[in-house]
Amino acid sequence: MNAFTSHKQFSRLLYTSALDIGHTGERPEQTARKIAEGSAAHNRLSDLTGSLVFVDGAFIQILEGPPDEVEKTFERICCDFRHVDVRLIDFINVSERLFEDWDMACLCEDKDTSLALRDGLQEIRFLVGINASQAMLQMRNLLDNQSIAGNARNSTAI
Template identity: 45%
Template sequence: MTLQRLFYTSRITDDDVVRGPTIARRIAEASARRNAECGITGSLAYIDGHFIQVLEGEMHPLEETFERICNDFRHREMKLIDYQTVPARLFPHWHMACVIDADEGLEGRAGSLSEIRLLSTLNVREALTAMLRLVDEADAQALAA
């Protein structure tokens, strides 16, 4: 099995900005179910009207998933930032982790979300590290609650 990682950004359509957090949660929930069936893992961040997503899996299901995302009317300004073969998954425990800027408990992490958005345009490795750190923190917080 050759493992691939895909990293992209997009913006939510102008008509959906107000409902953005709700839409992002729905996308993540549906993606988690679909991804579990085809062996894809990853994380979705929704930050100030922007989607930032990492997907990991075998090439064929990963490319099919990305094609479906590209044809999704809720996205605009789609930018594939990185696509490469990788030795291991960063998000092996999540078929679709989700971090949304409007979520409760993220008040102290607004800077981290902004950092991810900035890093997604400058340094993919650092953006992925920041996403993983934020997902791990949110997961630990949920377990403690």
């Protein structure tokens, strides 16, 4: 690499956590969607992108962008009382984003979720425990499939 070919470095982080159901009277999926919407608004200002899965009360989130912004934001996320049991699964440097078009996409399970999406979300939950990079690719694939089906818009919840 020389002065003319300097590449941007991004951080990409994957963690899991569990919704703290004790603190609100809302339905769990309502809380999850609100979190995703608020996150997207914050992330837009911090040049962050990513995806939030919510399935069976569990969050699986990918956050990517400038390393200092990813770190600062994850520190805030760890202190958030709306979830518990935050477990960092993967934290790597990458040269390209996986979710460049999403400030924070949300793949949330609720009562209207199709069987195909439910299966996809369960598969991500399974993969995250055994192969982080496969889980991340599966999140991207699922979003692409939802977009093709007309269910996804950039930067927003599905």
